[in-house]
Amino acid sequence: MAAHNLKHALFCAIITLVISYPILGFNLESEGTSIILEGAGATTILGVLLAAVIVFLFQLFRDSVMGSLRQLPAINPLANRKPMEQSKRLRLESTLLTLMIIGALIWPFLASRGAVDLATLVLIYIMLALGLNVVVGLAGLLDLGYVAFYAVGAYTFALLSQYYGVSFWFALPIGALLAALFGLVLGFPVLRLRGDYLAIVTLGFGEIIRILLNNMTSLTGGPNGIGGIPDPTLFGMEFGRRVKEEGNTSFHETFGIAYSGEHKVIFLYLIALVLAVITAVAIRRLMRMPVGRAWEALREDEIAAKSLGLSRTAVKLSAFTIGAFFAGFAGTVFASKQGFISPESFVFLESAIILAIVVLGGMGSQMGVILAAIAVTILPELAREFSEYRMLIFGAAMVLMMVWRPQGLMPMRRIHIELKRQE
Amino acid sequence: MLVLEDVHTHYGKIEALHGVSVEVEKGEIVSLIGANGAGKTTLLMTVCGNPQATSGRVIFQGRDITREMTSNIMRSGIAIVPEGRRVFSGLTVEENLHMGGFFNTKPEIRKSQDHVYELFPRLKEREHQRAGTMSGGEQQMLAIGRALMSRPNMIILDEPSLGLAPLVIKQIFEIIGKLREEGITVFLVEQNAHQALNLADRGYVLETGRIRLHDTGKNLLANPDVQNAYLGG
Numbered sequence: 001m002a003a004h005n006l007k008h009a010l011f012c013a014i015i016t017l018v019i020s021y022p023i024l025g026f027n028l029e030s031e032g033t034s035i036i037l038e039g040a041g042a043t044t045i046l047g048v049l050l051a052a053v054i055v056f057l058f059q060l061f062r063d064s065v066m067g068s069l070r071q072l073p074a075i076n077p078l079a080n081r082k083p084m085e086q087s088k089r090l091r092l093e094s095t096l097l098t099l100m101i102i103g104a105l106i107w108p109f110l111a112s113r114g115a116v117d118l119a120t121l122v123l124i125y126i127m128l129a130l131g132l133n134v135v136v137g138l139a140g141l142l143d144l145g146y147v148a149f150y151a152v153g154a155y156t157f158a159l160l161s162q163y164y165g166v167s168f169w170f171a172l173p174i175g176a177l178l179a180a181l182f183g184l185v186l187g188f189p190v191l192r193l194r195g196d197y198l199a200i201v202t203l204g205f206g207e208i209i210r211i212l213l214n215n216m217t218s219l220t221g222g223p224n225g226i227g228g229i230p231d232p233t234l235f236g237m238e239f240g241r242r243v244k245e246e247g248n249t250s251f252h253e254t255f256g257i258a259y260s261g262e263h264k265v266i267f268l269y270l271i272a273l274v275l276a277v278i279t280a281v282a283i284r285r286l287m288r289m290p291v292g293r294a295w296e297a298l299r300e301d302e303i304a305a306k307s308l309g310l311s312r313t314a315v316k317l318s319a320f321t322i323g324a325f326f327a328g329f330a331g332t333v334f335a336s337k338q339g340f341i342s343p344e345s346f347v348f349l350e351s352a353i354i355l356a357i358v359v360l361g362g363m364g365s366q367m368g369v370i371l372a373a374i375a376v377t378i379l380p381e382l383a384r385e386f387s388e389y390r391m392l393i394f395g396a397a398m399v400l401m402m403v404w405r406p407q408g409l410m411p412m413r414r415i416h417i418e419l420k421r422q423e
Numbered sequence: 424m425l426v427l428e429d430v431h432t433h434y435g436k437i438e439a440l441h442g443v444s445v446e447v448e449k450g451e452i453v454s455l456i457g458a459n460g461a462g463k464t465t466l467l468m469t470v471c472g473n474p475q476a477t478s479g480r481v482i483f484q485g486r487d488i489t490r491e492m493t494s495n496i497m498r499s500g501i502a503i504v505p506e507g508r509r510v511f512s513g514l515t516v517e518e519n520l521h522m523g524g525f526f527n528t529k530p531e532i533r534k535s536q537d538h539v540y541e542l543f544p545r546l547k548e549r550e551h552q553r554a555g556t557m558s559g560g561e562q563q564m565l566a567i568g569r570a571l572m573s574r575p576n577m578i579i580l581d582e583p584s585l586g587l588a589p590l591v592i593k594q595i596f597e598i599i600g601k602l603r604e605e606g607i608t609v610f611l612v613e614q615n616a617h618q619a620l621n622l623a624d625r626g627y628v629l630e631t632g633r634i635r636l637h638d639t640g641k642n643l644l645a646n647p648d649v650q651n652a653y654l655g656g
């Protein structure tokens with residue numbers, strides 16, 4: 001065993017050297033018109049060597065390191081408690097959620113503008129992750145192109161406002177419905193696919209949408225994106241310093257308060273909060289309805305589900321469509337928040353992050369997904385001080401997380417449906 | 424009630440059924456026996472439309488269902504207990520049963536659920552247990568119960584005795600007998616030829632995609648060829 005470990009560790013260390021030395025150890029310098037290769041400084045080489053040594057040591061003692069990592073839940077005081085009864089758990093969960101929502105309603109008036117802005121982003125990710133959770137967590141369809149529907153929502157609003165002057169409140173349902181329509185249409189060709197194949201095809205779809213947006217320059221402005229997307233209004237009141245649209249009034253004048261840029265940020269946050277709550281509640285409802293159980297049944301056993309007369313087409317398409325619908329929601333809010341969108345906001349990495357949130361949170365679990373969305377959005381911001389290393393820290397945190405809790409932050413606890421009987 | 428006329432079924436280019444004709448009358452138990460790979464499961468799945476027959480006809484209750492979609496067929500009064508049980512392992516017993524009555528109303532579900540619990544008191548005891556954690560026998564009972572939830576006129580069972588202890592097998596066969604008394608037509612596929620033919624009104628013997636013999640259950644049991652091939656001499 002020990003000999004095997006040693007061999008493995010040596011191998012890993014050599015791989016580290018082979019990979020990192022050519023990347024870090026040489027610099028390309030331009031000298032006039034030619035480019036020459038230069039060796040890197042002593043510190044870089046030392047760093048690479050050090051990295052190799054660290055990899056060697058880690059691999060050598062991997063078993064004990066990973067073993068103690070796995071012991072961690074034992075330190076967690078909640079790990080050994082008995083599972084609560086379902087009714088009690090549900091009551092506790094809804095009280096907690098209510099408290100959280102009340103807190104979230106009050107909080108923006110106390111926090112800084114930057115924090116509220118970030119929180120709006122968190123809420124957008126919560127909407128996205130809750131929507132993707134339907135597709136991946138509940139229906140078990142691995143969708144890597146989810147960001148496409150987010151883009152459809154965002155671009156619907158951007159284009160409608162640019163060409164027809166449509167306001168946020170009109171664009172919101174249109175964007176969501178159009179995204180849902182895209183979900184339906186894109187769902188058809190992938191119905192027969194499963195697992196890896198489905199993942200690859202949806203990945204392709206996501207990229208197609210992005211590339212289309214990038215290349216339809218006359219309509220979408222291509223890589224230059226679309227700017228000047230209006231902010232939402234409150235019953236015809238605008239939040240800008242000056243009223244842009246005829247017939248509207250301005251918020252601060254109506255209420256006779258001084259103009260502040262914060263009003264708009266808080267208003268957007270509140271809209272995102274309401275929409276996120278609507279998303280969560282709607283999906284929770286759906287989970288308990290027959291369609292929710294059909295998703296689960298199809299995920300668990302497709303043949304059995306079909307043998308009971310469920311139509312695979314209808315069930316899968318409904319999951320795709322509903323997931324896409326909420327992505328469209330999120331997209332509209334995003335466009336309004338940014339005021340400017342371009343295809344760059346909808347790259348594959350975005351899909352990957354949303355998927356990471358779902359997986360980290362625990363597939364199918366709403367609470368877990370919400371927590372993970374908060375963690376995944378805020379963590380890179382907190383790590384901003386480490387500037388170039390922040391994605392590295394982010395990645396490391398994810399890896400540790402998956403080792404520690406492979407089933408996610410809060411694995412899904414199914415709500416068991418019981419038939420009420422009149423006794 | 425169910426008629427198959429010269430049914431051919433293909434998996435891609437390979438023909439698995441070479442012209443099979445089977446008839447099941449209302450209220451009987453018909454057993455289909457055959458060796459591994461004879462095409463028994465294929466035959467049942469053809470009835471369900473997954474895969475569909477490439478030629479020939481499948482008629483259920485006077486209606487041609489050869490080209491119907493599986494989901495429509497399964498909603499028209501026919502239910503299947505698939506090979507290998509296939510219960511929804513993450514769902515509780517009760518939820519599994521409710522999935523079986525997916526297209527029924529609440530009161531109907533309540534009634535059929537009570538009925539299933541009457542047939543299988545064991546399921547009632549395990550009502551809130553996750554199906555995946557139950558024993559093989561219990562899962563088989565659940566699979567049968569789930570199929571009954573849609574109140575079918577006809578139930579198709581694919582090797583319900585697979586991997587079960589003799590005592591449990593006996594129980595399951597008793598239940599199948601009871602179903603006939605309730606007026607449900609049964610089409611049963613079995614490796615367990617002795618018990619299957621004993622219970623059956625009539626039986627068919629399938630060999631490599633063709634019906635070799637068909638007769639009453641008693642006669643098949645007495646048939647020397649059947650005894651040699653399927654009853655261990």
Ligand SMILES: Nc1ncnc2c1ncn2[C@@H]1O[C@H](COP(=O)(O)OP(=O)(O)OP(=O)(O)O)[C@@H](O)[C@H]1O
Pocket residue numbers: 434437439457458459460461462463464465466506614
């Ligand atoms: N999905 C499939 N694709 C290709 N060939 C298949 C498929 N399913 C079954 N077959 C083939 O069809 C033939 C009949 O298979 P089938 O499953 O119907 O047999 P069976 O009588 O049910 O056997 P067993 O008693 O082992 O369940 C076999 O040769 C099998 O290899």
Ligand SMILES: [Mg+2]
Pocket residue numbers: 463464465506581
């Ligand atoms: Mg079979």
